[in-house]
Amino acid sequence: MSAAEEAERARTTRNAWALVTPALIVLMAAAIGPLVLVLIYSFLTPGDYGNVVWSFSLEGWQKVVVERDIFDETLHLAQAHLTIFWRSVSLSLVTTLLSFFAGFPTAWFIATRPASQRAFWLFLITLPFWTNLLIRTFAINQIIRNEGLLNTILLKLGIISAPLQMTYTEGALLIGMVYVYLPLMVLPLYAALERFDRRLLEAAYDLYASRWQVLLRVVLPIARPGIVAGSILVFVPCLGAYVTPRILGGGKLMMIGNFIELQFGQGRNWPLGAALSIVLLVIVMAALLIYVRAINGEKRGV
């Protein structure tokens, strides 16, 4: 490389850094800063009326999994906390599964429409995003509550004799979360299936595969990146869901998000809230790591 070329390259690099600096500062201040703050808070002592006292303590982290008996001060597993963790993870997994089973045929349907119609169907999928999440969740509540639309119809049809209790159950949470996150499953699945070469279907049928075998041996493996992406896009926000369990769970069925909010509000235990936030972050990171590995595995294979 000549001196002139080298000078040219140094100058472009300098310019690039100069241009990217403002964005980097915003990112540092808005993302990493608060994160560090949360990490620090998790090691402090809770104040009497919220906030924190600046003295080091592991109490916050301890309380994530164990709690001190009020009377004899012995430590035992915090059953309530573990229930909330378990509920969050299991509901998120089931939501992801249900979204997949509902989303895959939907995405396939859209991907197999003539190219001119696909934009319209995709528009329909994104339509719910146009309304506020809170309002949509209240709308679901209106449908499934005891005096709601669904129960009224079922009663009028004589299928049930007394209203079904659907609100404030895990079922209600599932309905709400699948409804909210389904588009996030459909869109990446669509992107994968739209690229799918449908001549491969004929090739597989021709080579004695049954319809199920075609689906399991050809379509699903090739659509895998889309399946993984959609699952992560549904699973991660489900874990941190706040509005849906707050409204459809009625404060009774908490998920991690509600539990964290509780610590910063009525619970007045900011260090525990901070520690829980970090735990949530770690679970999400682990999920993303699995995703990245799955994608890389695919790339290596191709």
Add this chain to the structure above:
Amino acid sequence: MAKHIISARNLVKAFGTGEFAVRALDTVSLDIRPGEFFTLLGPSGCGKTTLLRLFAGFEMPSAGTILLDGEDVTVLPPNRRPINTVFQSYALFPHLTVAENVGFALKMQGKPRAEIEATVARMLALVRLEAMAGRKITQLSGGQQQRVALARALAPHPKVLLLDEPLSALDLKLRKEMQVELKRLQNETGITFIFVTHDQEEALTMSDRIAVMSAGKLQQVGTPKEIYTHPINRFVAAFIGETNFIEAVGETGGARLKTGDLIPVEGVLHGPVTVAIRPEQLRLVPPETEGAIAATVRDLVYFGTGTHCHMALADGTALTARLQSPASGEIGLALGESVGVLPTPGAAQLLRE
């Protein structure tokens, strides 16, 4: 084994309904013998691929039946017909290795693992890709992908192998190699090949028999020699090779041209006819030669192995002769020169059209 491995009986395939219906296949009946290399030849849109797709089971005929080895398979789905296809696009599975692609059908059939491995190894050896077994499809060249597609379709040892213009994506040199390769594979496996192409030269060099198709109909079925030397109509004569067409009137002893010359033809056909004669069956002789038709040289086109001599008869009818190149390449003709044209005896065909 039945006398015919595959038989089409009055196959009709219509797309669309009512007055907008298009007949992609119009009452096609065809018998293909076991072990034959059979070619469906025709221009694009002639229905040859539709016929192949009916044999494969990807589409159901609007009317008619298909017999495979004497059994009616008309409505059997593709996965239950012992017929495999080599696709024009190859349609190899991108998420599987070469070996997994080749073993796919056997795996779907639930064959034991050892048998699958043995067959895959044998198939890869057959197409000379042993070293590529573990490769991904995307790591292969077009010619190699072609071989994988062949091995994959041959692995379950089908009764019939359908090939849908499999060589069209390859460059000329590779295509010639694969033509030889295909013939070798057919000889070694003894499987009936039904080959679709629009390339008449490919059809002539490879086939045991050819079916020429046009506008959804079968025009002529025969050996390459029959089709080339005795085309049944003007379409076949024009589509296979190059042909001169001369309007004439049939009379006892031959065809009388508008110029008054008589081309002797065996068999009597009275009334208006078309004389079809190949350029290589015309000899140029001195104009005064007995029986020669007078013509004027209009254009000379040299193409290496020979020269096309374009001429006009006295009434303006265009005529082309194909002359062998002498060692020097010079055929010693000049534009505007008067020559005599003498057809090889027996080479002229009379077409009623």
